Amino acid sequence: MARIVKPRKQRIPPSTPLQAMLEEYIESLAVKGFTDDTRHVRREHLSLFERWAMERGLTEPVEVTRPVLERYQRYLFHYRKKDGCPLSFASQHSRLSPLRSWFRWMTRQNYLLHNPASEIELPRLPKPLPRVLTASEAEIVLQQPEVGDPVGLRDRAMLEVFYSTGMRRTELVNLKLYDVDRAAGIVTIREGKGRKDRVIPIGERAVAWLDKYLDQARPQLATEPDDMTLFLTVQGEPLGRTTLSYVIRQYVEAAQIGKRGACHLFRHTMATLMLEGGADIRFIQQMLGHARLDTTQIYTHVSVRMLKQIHSATHPAAQLKHGAEGPAEAVQTAVLAQSVPGQPQTVPGQMWPGVPASTAEQLFATLDAESEEEESS
Numbered sequence: 190m191a192r193i194v195k196p197r198k199q200r201i202p203p204s205t206p207l208q209a210m211l212e213e214y215i216e217s218l219a220v221k222g223f224t225d226d227t228r229h230v231r232r233e234h235l236s237l238f239e240r241w242a243m244e245r246g247l248t249e250p251v252e253v254t255r256p257v258l259e260r261y262q263r264y265l266f267h268y269r270k271k272d273g274c275p276l277s278f279a280s281q282h283s284r285l286s287p288l289r290s291w292f293r294w295m296t297r298q299n300y301l302l303h304n305p306a307s308e309i310e311l312p313r314l315p316k317p318l319p320r321v322l323t324a325s326e327a328e329i330v331l332q333q334p335e336v337g338d339p340v341g342l343r344d345r346a347m348l349e350v351f352y353s354t355g356m357r358r359t360e361l362v363n364l365k366l367y368d369v370d371r372a373a374g375i376v377t378i379r380e381g382k383g384r385k386d387r388v389i390p391i392g393e394r395a396v397a398w399l400d401k402y403l404d405q406a407r408p409q410l411a412t413e414p415d416d417m418t419l420f421l422t423v424q425g426e427p428l429g430r431t432t433l434s435y436v437i438r439q440y441v442e443a444a445q446i447g448k449r450g451a452c453h454l455f456r457h458t459m460a461t462l463m464l465e466g467g468a469d470i471r472f473i474q475q476m477l478g479h480a481r482l483d484t485t486q487i488y489t490h491v492s493v494r495m496l497k498q499i500h501s502a503t504h505p506a507a508q509l510k511h512g513a514e515g516p517a518e519a520v521q522t523a524v525l526a527q528s529v530p531g532q533p534q535t536v537p538g539q540m541w542p543g544v545p546a547s548t549a550e551q552l553f554a555t556l557d558a559e560s561e562e563e564e565s566s
Contacts, residue, residue: 205248207239214294224384226359234287250295255305258288262309278312285311322458324505326446327352333440339406340423344436346395346402347420350376351437351452352506353395355459355476357382358452362428364419366403371396374497378478387478390497392507459504466503472496 203209211232218228241261247253265281276284292306322330331348335341350361360378368377369391376391391399412425420428428436438451448454460473475496501507 205243207242207248207250207253210250210295210300211235211239211291214291217294222384224380231287231290234284235291237284238288250292250301253292253305255308258306258309261285261288266312278314281312282314285309320448320450320454320457321461322446322448322454324462326444326448327455327458327462327506329446330440330444333443336401339409342398342402342406343410343420344440346398346406347433348437348440348455349395349398349506350391351455352459353392353504354389355456356389357456357478358430358433360478361452362418362420362430362433365417366419367417369396369399369419371399382478385478387475389476389478390500390507392500392504393509394506397509462505463500463503466505468499468503472499476500 203212214235215228215232218231223231238261241264242248242253242257247257262281262285265276265284268276270276289306289309289311292301292304295301296304331345331352334344334348336345347361350356354376356376356378359382363379364376365379368379370376374391374393374396375388378387378389380386407419407421410421410423410425415425416427418427422428422432434451437455438449441448441450441454456477460477463473463476464470
């Protein structure tokens with residue numbers, strides 16, 4: 190059965206100068222190479238303000254003053270969702286931050302003489318303790334899908350991939366069949382955050398569940414023409430990000446472990462468990478695809494081979510069967526295997542001589558910021 194292709198929605202031409210400025214700004218982001226996801230989120234958040242302004246008779250950019258923006262900020266603070274709950278400070282922050290970029294762009298383009306958003310103070314973001322699963326809690330969540338049917342088997346494979354690799358939600362839904370080298374145990378992330386590609390290891394157990402999904406479930410879900418997307422819906426279409434978050438959140442709640450979360454919960458969990466297992470921050474950084482933790486530090490390239498060894502040694506679900514070697518000894522073995530004659534020997538916690546070890550606080554602060562961005566998108 191051929192896949193039904195939904196017609197693309199036609200955009201309504203802008204009816205006000207403020208709408209026209211929004212369309213031109215989004216187009217400028219495309220010219221600068223911003224991803225479709227980034228442009229989509231920016232458009233959604235800025236459209237909220239544009240509609241709010243139009244309801245109050247504000248249609249010209251010059252009519253938006255600092256008092257107007259402060260009024261909008263108060264509106265967001267007092268706004269209540271359908272369930273009666275207020276917007277989180279992270280959500281308020283994510284709706285206000287693009288305004289500063291938009292009005293800065295209009296000022297630089299000489300559409301405005303003064304940037305009314307330049308002095309807007311964004312809400313202070315709380316710093317709660319990170320939501321992380323223990324290894325035993327993660328196993329409970331992983332056992333929730335009913336693997337006897339194609340959808341349940343697909344969900345188990347997705348959970349295993351999240352847990353093993355810590356990849357982002359968008360990165361998982363964009364995976365193609367050819368991105369996973371099951372024989373080598375590596376995954377290629379194409380155009381991740383910041384349009385950066387990276388190659389990361391995936392554990393043996395996750396590969397085993399992927400094999401089972403590809404052999405038993407995906408053939409039942411796929412329809413023609415097949416665009417090679419790895420994880421599909423029951424209609425044979427690629428999973429959407431919102432749908433994926435809903436699916437993962439349902440399994441976390443069904444596990445009844447007293448914790449909440451969705452896709453990013455496993456990203457945070459992977460980083461924490463590898464850190465506890467003895468992995469250096471830099472290897473975890475490479476796994477997560479973080480550009481850098483401190484802009485003043487210079488990082489040495491991490492080989493995929495070494496990264497896979499560290500992953501196997503420190504991730505609790507990386508292997509189908511663990512050897513007799515403990516995590517600390519395994520990490521040291523992996524590091525020594527990569528040592529170069531004549532070069533200073535490296536040790537866990539100080540992987541490259543002369544480069545100070547990055548702090549766990551920096552790593553998890555970056556993860557928290559990603560989580561807030563994901564929840565608000």
